[in-house]
Amino acid sequence: MILDACFVNDFGGCFFELLCLKVGKAAEEMWKSMSEEEKAPYEVKSGQRKVEYEKQMKAYNKKQENSANGIGDDHEVDALQAIRRKLKDPRKNLRNWRKGDPCVSNWTGVICTMPQPDGFLHIQELRMLNLNLTGKLAPELGQLSNLTVLNFMWNHNITGSIPKEIGNIKSLKFLLLSGNQLSGPLADKLGFLPNFLMFQVDLNQITGSLPKSFVNLISCKHFHMNNNSISGQIPSELSSMPALIHFLLDNNNLMGNLPPEFSQMPKLRILQLDNNNFGGTEIPASYGNMSNLVKFCQRKKRINGLMVQMVKL
Template identity: 30%
Template sequence: MKTLWASDNDFTGQIPDYIGTWNLTDLRFQGNSFQGPLPATLSNLIQLTSLRIGDIVNGSSSSLAFISNMTSLNTLVLRNCRISDTLLSVNFSKFTSLNLLDLSFNNITGQVPQTLLNLNSLGFLFLGNNSLSGSLPSSVGSMLKNLDFSYNQLTGSVPSWARNSQLNLVANNFGADISSNSALPTGLDCLQRNTPCFLGSPKSSSFAVDCGSDRPISGSDNSLYEPDAVTLGAASYYVTGEPTWGASNVGRFMDASNGSSIIYSSHQFLNTLDTELFRNARMSPSSLRYYGIGLENGNYTVTLQFAEFAFPDAQSWKSRGRRVFDIYVQGERKEQNFDIRKVAGGKSYTAVRKQYTVPVTKNFLEIHLFWAGKGTCCIPDQGYYGPAISALSATPKLYSIVGRPNVLSYGELRSATDNFSPNNLLGQGES
């Protein structure tokens, strides 16, 4: 046996030690409920060209030492695996065939070694959501064009090679280098850890986005949904020109022919008055975030809207497809193993709306859709998986009789009083 795929199952406990005695070239364990640490016997699998393990749910932490002799690897994914180590524990200069390295969502500390970024064959590097510190290396290999360092503790100035790369540096501690007159890339200053854009000086009270659309759409809720048609690659972010909102994407659709992140359907959608909002949706192979920037502080109603596209209701092999992901708002998990089609009663082309009341305390809102390895990977096509969203909005939760008052802007207070009637207050209690 050369290949072992056992993803998206209900396996628990530890990965068995005896797997290290098998003669494998491709091993995939993603989307299960395994416990750490990863077995040290995996170090015997030196013939592996592809290793993908993800989503270790609990147990003790693992180190990177077991991969030291797997120098034939082309693809190495150890995502969300409870790894606590430094990148210096592995001599990556020996990994001359490595094209994709994903060590995101772990607890990797220390600096990013220059030897790793110099690998001639490396094209995709995902190191986001760790605890990396220090500054970035001064150069990269000629093939390395997609780099994710988001959600770390990196500092210093953005290196010059960033201009020729897809580079995600969201949620770090970068600043402008005044001595060299080097400014941060457009919008990045609004998405650093201290969120300096409009901190303490809010500029907006709400926002709405039609995900994947190339034109604004007026919704039946009286919101104007702004277009969101920017191409977000494997490691990229975007901030609107105002700025009032932004988005960040991380991940590569594995084994996909085109890997498009925006999907479209001309189908009529059920359970909604706003079928145009659902024509387009944005997908992500790993982690998709939307941000509200410069919002007034207070409690907000966040509305997320979804509809599944490509899994037909009629019984066929395509109807077996499943899209499963987690939803976080302001860092709190609101939904685990969320399945759009399942929530819609097993129907595609049917709108699903999720609403949450969340606090905004630093003029900043984060919505995070996270793929935890669940669902199908290749229905209807290779690389069709991960979170997908059609539209979203965030609006202040107005004064209620039962609940506590929100802090309103003058314009919102004027609007609320101008439209006052007893009926308007009914049913507006805290949810």
């Protein structure tokens, strides 16, 4: 006799349900008969599982809330909170950073993208210009992977070094940190930003030499590092920055020779090197071939016009 498959399945299902009922009833009777001491280990395990369940539910609900209201990546929200903790805000410009979603609630200085292919908004710009902030720049800035503009200009009292983690933000185009008290050397990692257009850190207290890795900033057009304490020789390798238009290094502690290779920079229009320690360094004759250069400053002389005239001075 061949049994029908549906009958077997139905019978098996009913048998399983009956078995579960019997096991459950037996377990209930056994539990009632146990002492408090015997129950204790199971109650501990039950409590641990409850805590883990609540933790997972909290994370799930937070993700659902973010998905519905704005940012979907918890890491970006956490990064902003870490950035806030490193700063002091005497004028309370960032008081709305404590509630809601950064994009939907319009946190001060936070500019978000339009909805992305992943369905979420992301942090695109941090505009912290002239907010009278103090404190330090947090390494968590490097976790804002969709950032294109990072602007902390003219806060005057932001100290510490420029976090090397900013070099992780491959989408970054503008790093604007002028007018603070940032110090320490520039990290090599900052030289690996493929979309970088403007590097502006003038009027700070930056020390050390210029990293040779900056040669990799092939899209950079504006290089403003004047009024710091940058020292050493200008790396000749930087002449390979093909898009550079403004190269401002005046009022530093640079020394050595003026690289003749700078004459190979096809788009350079402004080169400011005055008030450094170049001593009796001569202006390379090759600079006379820089037809696009309209302003050259070296030592305390300001020279405008054609480079042929400048070289003859």
